[in-house]
Amino acid sequence: MASPVMKYFAYEHLPASLQEVSKPIGDLARKMDESLPDGPEKSVGLRKLLEAKDALVRAKLG
Structure with a gap:
């Protein structure tokens, strides 16, 4: 089962x-x-990946 995040x-x-x-x-x-x-x-790692993704998407938005 996939993690909720x-x-x-x-x-x-x-x-x-x-x-x-x-x-x-x-x-x-x-x-x-x-x-x-x-x-x-694993939960912490996925959460940190999510934080990174959010920041990088915002960076792309500029």
Whole structure:
């Protein structure tokens, strides 16, 4: 079962220019969510990826 935070890594609804930033991070998050065991460190790691994605998308918006 996917971690609850994974819903925030969706990028399909974004314009193409923002998908360029968001998609690689979302893909990495999905890979980590599928391959790592559930636990507090996985949750922290995914949350930090989400923070990074949000900041980088905002940077793209300029």
